[in-house]
Amino acid sequence: MELDDAYANAAYIPGADAYPEKWAQAAATFRAQTLCELDLAYGESPRQRFDLFHPPRLSKGLVVFVHGGYWLRFDKSFWSHLAAGPLAHGWTVAMPSYDLCPDVRIADIRRQIVAAIVSVSQRVPGPIRLAGHSAGGHLVARASVPTTGARWQDRLVQTVAISPVADLAPLLRTSMNADLNLEAAEVAAESPIHQPQPKVPVTVWVGSDERPAFLQQASALETAWQCQKVVAANxxxxDVIEELAEPDSALTSTVLA
Incomplete structure (x- = not known):
């Protein structure tokens, strides 16, 4: 369809096909070497599970990382190694999976992520920081919108949306929508740019070499919420998320700022 190419990432990344296997191997190695609890349930479906990675000392609080994949693919098992940066600074890291479209809608996934945050926050005391990539960037941004009765938001201190889809409207003009099943009402309700600004600092993080559509998405959220935007060079x-595995990287420092 009209915008398929605009939102095609892999076609413009050299060696893109090798990334999922590389991620999965790095994640499996990390899990084998790290104190963690795996497949903790936060909901009824088999995918409503999270992994919890513990620092070797008393935790400073909770970082929740939400993966991407256009709400259509991947799960928590590909990203475990990205917990290394926050863990090194004494933060507990949670990584949830969630049901995928077309089995559920994007609004359902957002509710699942909130349920995951609530569940893990009951296990881990202290401040909460959210980070997410691509579709996960959308989900953490949307989850950060002030919500009546969301007591966990009283503990939220920082959100970092990495390469987020902040405006769902363009996806109506992609072939993906055959599975996403987006309609105008859901676009308005679930696009962060159409929602009130969170009460906590938000940083939009995007790579300089990303598709123009993702640079535009990052700018749209920056404008809508008057928040900080960082364009990571090269x-x-x-690879924009890889710095989360590095304790002293700029991205890790931003998540923990």
């Missing part, structure tokens, strides 16, 4: 949509 990073594309797949």
């Amino acid at each position: 990073k594309h949509h797949f």
